[in-house]
Amino acid sequence: MTYEHFAVLIVIVPLMSAFAVALLGWFKRWACYPLTLAALFVSFICSLGILNTVISKGTIHYHFGGWEPPWGIEYVVDYLNGFMLVMLSFIALVVAIYSKRSIEQEIPEKIVPYYSIFLLLVAGLIGITVTGDLFNVFVFLEIASLAAYALIAVGEDGAPMAAFNYVIMGTVGACFYYLGIGYVYIVTGSLNMADLSQLLPNLYHNKAVLVGFALFTVGIAVKMGLFPLHVWLPDSYTYAPSVTSAVIAPMFTKVMAYLMVRIFFTLFKPYFSIDLIPITQILTWVAAGGIIAGSILAIAQTDLKRMLAYSSIANIGYIVLGIGLANRMGLTGSLLHILNHAFMKGTLFLVAGGIMYKMGMRDITQFRGLHKKMPFTMGTFTIAALSMIGIPPTGGFFSKFYLVLGAIDARQWAFIVVLLISSLLNAVYFFRIIENAYLEPPVTAYATDGGTHEEIKRDELPLSMLIPTLILAAGVVLLGIFNERIIAFIIRFAVPASF
Amino acid sequence: MFEYIVSKYNYWVYIFLMMLGLYGMIGKKNLVKKLIGMNIFQVAIILFYISIGSKVGASIPILTAEDLHGSANPLHYMNPLPHVLMLTAIVVGIATTGVALGIIIMVYNRYKTLAEDEILEIRKKSGV
Amino acid sequence: MKVFALLTVIITGVMLVYGAEDFPKWGDPNQPGSVHVAPRYTQGTYIEAGTPNIVTSVVADYRGYDTMGETTVIFTAGMACILMLRKKKRGEGESNV
Secondary structure: OOHHHHHHHHHHHHHHHHHHHHHHHHHOHHHHHHHHHHHHHHHHHHHHHHHHHHHHHOOEEEEHHHOOOOOOOEEEEOHHHHHHHHHHHHHHHHHHHHHHHHHHHHOHHHHHHHHHHHHHHHHHHHHHHHEOEHHHHHHHHHHHHHHHHHHHHOOOOOHHHHHHHHHHHHHHHHHHHHHHHHHHHHHHOOOEHHHHHHHHHHHOOOHHHHHHHHHHHHHHHHHHOOHHHOOOHHHHHHHOOHHHHHHHHHHHHHHHHHHHHHHHHHHOOHHHHHHHOOHHHHHHHHHHHHHHHHHHHHHOOOEHHHHHHHHHHHHHHHHHHHHHHOOHHHHHHHHHHHHHHHHHHHHHHHHHHHHHHHHOOOEHHHOOOHHHHOHHHHHHHHHHHHHHHOOOOOHHHHHHHHHHHHHHHOOOHHHHHHHHHHHHHHHHHHHHHHHHHHOOOOOHHHHHOOOOOOOOOOOOOOHHHHHHHHHHHHHHHHHHHOHHHHHHHHHHHHOOOOO | OHHHHHHOHHHHHHHHHHHHHHHHHHHOOEHHHHHHHHHHHHHHHHHHHHHHHOOOOOEOOEOOHHHOOOOOOHHHEOOHHHHHHHHHHHHHHHHHHHHHHHHHHHHHHHHOOOEHHHHHHHHHHHOO | OHHHHHHHHHHHHHHHHHHHOOOOOOOOOOOHHHHOOHHHHHHHHHHHHOOOEHHHHHHHHHOHHHHHHHHHHHHHHHHHHHHHHOOOOOOOOOOOO
16 A cells, blocks of 8 residues: 555545444444544544655645546645645544533434534545645535534524524535636636646636636635625534534634635746735735734623634634735745644634533633633633733744734735734733633632632543643644744745745 | 627526526525525526537537547537536535525524524524 | 625626636637547547446546545535434434424
């Protein structure tokens, strides 16, 4: 067996396990969880194998059915999607370990289909990342989207309505995307990304290509919840089951951000996206608006998950800002932030799920004294929050640092101001929670028996939930400490050479 | 000018249909009407792709007996690739519609109505 | 909302019409979409894939992986409906919808 088969196995193993979980689950419900873990573990090992192969032997090409690229479908893995794959499969694995107790509490009667769809979501997202064929991206995008709709819809009260809005917006996004494929196809006749990047330069002034590019951009922006098109995002993240938020928030929007980088700088040559049409400039301003608006709206929330959702919108702004700055430093910061934000948001949503599991509520004002009750959980929350604000040595500091460097390189001083303001706003809304949890006197003492101070008992999460949270939080710190190595060995090569 | 319009009339029709669908998705208040808009939207794109695949004077993409061994002239057969892509897209459209209808059933079970503004009112009253 | 919808529709429509300006004529046999990748399918279908039906050979062979994705989409939709709509069985008589 050669190494290039890893590129296929990483998708096929979770996909086939999804069928297996659905089948086996009708007979033995307990088997779903270990099977899911096993599949995601194999997937994670494959992703490590892929990254290792990419670093030692260069880009992996895998031709399905042996048909050479423009005719058949091709999987291409280079540095850019190599590191994305490791990140995706790792977070999926960690969240899956966490999921057991939370799902058993929130939707006990639906464990079997839940795990099946969970695996399909992961397979879909990984499939988008590895493929080198435009239409294949669409197919896997739909697998992932349908899975996401269903996973959100089974949440609490407002969830079905949130999921319906997501269906409508998501379909508009996906349809714009494949309409964009049509506009590119009609003037080139190819669907393969590598082939198209050879064909398209002669057609850069063709109006169909311009409109196709615009359609790609809008479609992906809808799917990733970029600021003016984010309306589906807050409700979906808020009402979804905890595990769903913890898997969709770090993974789905990041995959879409990856797709945007892929289309801007691989499918189209950088000089088209930057010089010929002002799309990157427009995107930077849109992103800056998103950063500010997301941060301000996050301050206004009292629901923890809704606050995190708005903070996601701000962070998608960071990523798109780095893409829009379109220079080496900016894009490095953007890719690093994809990685960092996935870990930070994963941690935060896992903590939110944990608080939901133990206390059954998400209202920030009721978090008083929580650090005595759940010291480790609040500790990880604090680490992730510090990273979101951007305090060294956590990962969040370094990605913001590179974004600032990118803004300096582009001589766009306004964006430095935006980044600083948003860091301050981040500090406001995270310290509010930390203050509530650590400094305010606990309310439960008054509530239970009229005034007598009662020592709060430690009531920590079960280990199967606590350990994944701790792993992700450790990841946040490690990403910060080893950021130079990650950039030197991987991200440096993921940025297009012409920058 | 007239020549130009006629030479691409398929594309104008698809754009018109698509805008109809898009308006339905954004402008209508009833969830099922939104869903119908979504279907029109998807069908319009299918029409667009099929239009790409057509060739004047060509026949369906099934080889005749004398063309089997590599002597086929591509001008005599429709372009098969858009048809293939649309087979996939049709299935995707159906699947999306199915999931959306499932969600609509959930919404109806919860609120006993499908009008968006009524649902919003109910949610405001219950404080969610 | 109505005005907003109308505005979106008009902007999108204008954009699409603008892009359609550079399309090849409808049904042009030599349009780029028909001469780059597709001729190989027409000529090779019987020799390489063993069926005279070109669409079949592309669906099931050249781009067979897309078709697997397509069936998975259907499976996802089915599982999604089970996940969303199946209710816990409470005693006998109640059907699970």
